[in-house]
Amino acid sequence: MSIAPPDERFSVDNTEGEPMEPAWMTWGRSHSKVVYGTFGVAVVLIAWQLTAWLGLVNVTISSDPIRIIRAEISLFSSGQIWGPLGATAQEVGWGMLITLVISIPLGLILGRVTALYDMTEPIINVLNSVPYVLFLPVIIFWFGIGEESRILLVIWAATMPLIINTTAGVRNLNPDYLRVAKMCCAGRWTFYRSVLFPATLPYILTGVRLSIARALVGAIVAEFFLSGGGLGYFVQTATSNFDMDSAMAGIFIMAVAAVVLTRLIGRMERNFTHWSQG
Amino acid sequence: MEKTVFVSQDDPKVANLTSSSVRPEANYVEVDHVSIGYRSRKTGIYKDAVVDLSFDIRRGEFVVIIGTSGCGKTTFLEAVAGLTPVSKGQIRLGGKPIRGPGPERSLVFQSPSLFPWRNVRDNVLFALQAQHKLNSETRQRADDLLDLVGLKGVMDSFPHELSGGMKQRVNLARALVTRPELLLLDEPFGALDAQTRGVMQHELVNVWQAADLGEARNALFITHDVEEAVYLADRILVFSKAPASLAADISIDLPRPRLPEHKRSSEYILYQDRVLNELYTASGGASSGLEPAPKGVSQ
Structure with missing residues (x-):
C-alpha cells in the first residue's frame, strides 16, 4: 500500500476509514520530536527577548537573542x-x-x-x-x-x-x-x-x-x-x-x-x- | 535420485546387525579410558561429567552419540574439540593425543553463534581468515558451500535477518569450509521446529554424501532425538545418565543414500525402538512403555 501514489491511495483505496490529511500534518506527526524540541527552544528565546525588550532584565548583563545574533555575525565577519x-x-x-x-x-x-x-x-x-x-x-x-x-x-x-x-x-x-x-x-x-x-x-x-x-x-x-x-x-x-x-x-x-x-x-x-x- | 531397495526383514543381514563395519580401516579416533570432570566455580565441588569411556571410531564413520539431556555428552564432544581438557585417560586423533583445538576439526555449535556484525559470507570466511587460508580458491569454495546449503540468495544478509534454520546452515557451512577431517556437531538442530529439523537432517546427509566435499570424513554428532540418530548414523553410541559412560554401541546397517521417507519404514522403526530401549535402560531404567525389541534385533 505504501507503493501506491498518494492521490490514488486517498481517492480509490480510502473512500472510507482513513480521513484525508494535508502533507504538512503527516510530516509533523513523523517528526514530532523535532517539532516539539524546536518549539521548546523558541519559547525560551522569545521569552528572553521579550523580557529584554520590556526592560525586565538588564541587557548589558544578560544580553538578548537578537544582540547575540548581531555579535555572532560580527565575530565571524x-x-x-x-x-x-x-x-x-x-x-x-x-x-x-x-x-x-x-x-x-x-x-x-x-x-x-x-x-x-x-x-x-x-x-x-x-x-x-x-x-x-x-x-x-x-x-x-x-x-x-x-x-x-x-x-x-x-x-x-x-x-x-x-x-x-x-x-x-x-x-x-x-x-x-x-x-x-x-x-x-x-x-x-x-x-x-x-x-x-x-x-x-x-x-x-x-x-x-x-x-x-x-x-x-x-x-x-x-x-x-x-x-x-x-x-x-x-x-x-x-x-x-x-x-x-x-x-x-x-x-x-x-x-x-x-x-x-x-x-x-x-x-x-x-x-x-x-x-x-x- | 536412485530409489533405494530395502532388505527384507528376514534377510540374514538384519539379523546380524552389529557385526558389519562400514570400512575396515584403521581407527581414526581412539577414546582411551577417558574421564572428564569439572570443578564448580561457586562451591568448588568436583563433579564427574564422563567416567571411564573407551571406544574407537573408524575412518569415514558417521557416529551419533545419544543420551538424555545433561548426561555429559556435550562435555565429551568439547573434549574431542579441544575446548575442555580430559582429567583421566586420553583421546587420540590419528594416533596423536588431543591437546587443544586444531584445524582438522570443526564444530557445529548448538546455537548458531554467528558474528552479528558480519554478513553470511563473511561469517563463513572467518574460519578461513583465522587459519590464514583465505585466497581466491577458498573464497570460491565458501560460495559453493553456501550454494549447496541453499543460501545463495542471502550471502549479503546479516544474521539477524535470517531464520533459525538458515542460521544453522551458515554455522554448518562455516564448519565445512576449512575441509575438516572430523566434523563435530553438538545438537545442531535441537532448537529448530520439527519441520525445519527434518529438512536440515536431509541436507546434512546430502552434504555428507556430496562427492566434491570429501575424502573419507568423520562426523561425531550429538543428539537426544532417536529418529534423527538412526537416520544419520553409521553407528550409535548410547551414553548412560550423568556421569556418562558407554551403555550401548549399535551399528546402523542401513543403505545410503537415505531419504526422509525411509524414516517411517519398518527397518528404521526397528532401530529406533532398539535405541530407545537402550536409552531408557541406560538412563535409569524408567519404564519405556515399549514392547521389548524383536528377537532379530536384540543384541
Missing part, C-alpha cells in the same frame, strides 16, 4: 572568532585522538586479562570518581601552562569513561564468540581485531560519546586556568570586558559544537552497530 575556535578544536582534537589510541586497546586488554583487571579496577574507579579538575594544579606544576598541559587535562578528563566502557563491553562478550574463535584456531591478533573489537564496538562508541562530552569540559576548564586562547578564554575575557553579547555568542558556538559532535557519534553508533539493535 571580522574573523575574530576563528583563533579561539581553532585553539579549542585543536586541544579537543589532539586530546581525543590520544584518548582513543590509549583507551580502546587498554580497555580491550584489561577486559580480557582478569588479573590485570582486578589490579587496576580500584585505581581506575578512584581516578574516575575524583573530579579531574582537582588534578589541574598538579598538572600545571609538572608540565607548565603551555598547550601540553591543556591537552593533558583533556586526556585526563576523557580517558576514564572510555576505558571503563570498553572493559565492560569486553567482560560482557558473548562466550559463544570466544568458542568460535578458539575452534577456528584464530590467533591472538585475529581475535582482538576481528572478534573482540567489533563485538565491543557498541560499548566503545557509548564510551566515546561520554568521553567527548568530558573532553569539551576539560578543554574549557583548562582554558580558564591556563590562559592562551580558546573559546573558554574568549568567553572569560569577553565577560570581564562587560561584552556579554560576545560572551553569549561564544557559549552558543560551544553549544552548537557539542550538539554536532554528539549527533555525529550517534550516527556512527547507528551505522556501525545496526546489528546490535536488530
Whole structure:
C-alpha cells in the first residue's frame, strides 16, 4: 500500500476509514520530536527577548537573542572568532585522538586479562570518581601552562569513561564468540581485531560519546586556568570586558559544537552497530 | 535420485546387525579410558561429567552419540574439540593425543553463534581468515558451500535477518569450509521446529554424501532425538545418565543414500525402538512403555 501514489491511495483505496490529511500534518506527526524540541527552544528565546525588550532584565548583563545574533555575525565577519575556535578544536582534537589510541586497546586488554583487571579496577574507579579538575594544579606544576598541559587535562578528563566502557563491553562478550574463535584456531591478533573489537564496538562508541562530552569540559576548564586562547578564554575575557553579547555568542558556538559532535557519534553508533539493535 | 531397495526383514543381514563395519580401516579416533570432570566455580565441588569411556571410531564413520539431556555428552564432544581438557585417560586423533583445538576439526555449535556484525559470507570466511587460508580458491569454495546449503540468495544478509534454520546452515557451512577431517556437531538442530529439523537432517546427509566435499570424513554428532540418530548414523553410541559412560554401541546397517521417507519404514522403526530401549535402560531404567525389541534385533 505504501507503493501506491498518494492521490490514488486517498481517492480509490480510502473512500472510507482513513480521513484525508494535508502533507504538512503527516510530516509533523513523523517528526514530532523535532517539532516539539524546536518549539521548546523558541519559547525560551522569545521569552528572553521579550523580557529584554520590556526592560525586565538588564541587557548589558544578560544580553538578548537578537544582540547575540548581531555579535555572532560580527565575530565571524571580522574573523575574530576563528583563533579561539581553532585553539579549542585543536586541544579537543589532539586530546581525543590520544584518548582513543590509549583507551580502546587498554580497555580491550584489561577486559580480557582478569588479573590485570582486578589490579587496576580500584585505581581506575578512584581516578574516575575524583573530579579531574582537582588534578589541574598538579598538572600545571609538572608540565607548565603551555598547550601540553591543556591537552593533558583533556586526556585526563576523557580517558576514564572510555576505558571503563570498553572493559565492560569486553567482560560482557558473548562466550559463544570466544568458542568460535578458539575452534577456528584464530590467533591472538585475529581475535582482538576481528572478534573482540567489533563485538565491543557498541560499548566503545557509548564510551566515546561520554568521553567527548568530558573532553569539551576539560578543554574549557583548562582554558580558564591556563590562559592562551580558546573559546573558554574568549568567553572569560569577553565577560570581564562587560561584552556579554560576545560572551553569549561564544557559549552558543560551544553549544552548537557539542550538539554536532554528539549527533555525529550517534550516527556512527547507528551505522556501525545496526546489528546490535536488530 | 536412485530409489533405494530395502532388505527384507528376514534377510540374514538384519539379523546380524552389529557385526558389519562400514570400512575396515584403521581407527581414526581412539577414546582411551577417558574421564572428564569439572570443578564448580561457586562451591568448588568436583563433579564427574564422563567416567571411564573407551571406544574407537573408524575412518569415514558417521557416529551419533545419544543420551538424555545433561548426561555429559556435550562435555565429551568439547573434549574431542579441544575446548575442555580430559582429567583421566586420553583421546587420540590419528594416533596423536588431543591437546587443544586444531584445524582438522570443526564444530557445529548448538546455537548458531554467528558474528552479528558480519554478513553470511563473511561469517563463513572467518574460519578461513583465522587459519590464514583465505585466497581466491577458498573464497570460491565458501560460495559453493553456501550454494549447496541453499543460501545463495542471502550471502549479503546479516544474521539477524535470517531464520533459525538458515542460521544453522551458515554455522554448518562455516564448519565445512576449512575441509575438516572430523566434523563435530553438538545438537545442531535441537532448537529448530520439527519441520525445519527434518529438512536440515536431509541436507546434512546430502552434504555428507556430496562427492566434491570429501575424502573419507568423520562426523561425531550429538543428539537426544532417536529418529534423527538412526537416520544419520553409521553407528550409535548410547551414553548412560550423568556421569556418562558407554551403555550401548549399535551399528546402523542401513543403505545410503537415505531419504526422509525411509524414516517411517519398518527397518528404521526397528532401530529406533532398539535405541530407545537402550536409552531408557541406560538412563535409569524408567519404564519405556515399549514392547521389548524383536528377537532379530536384540543384541
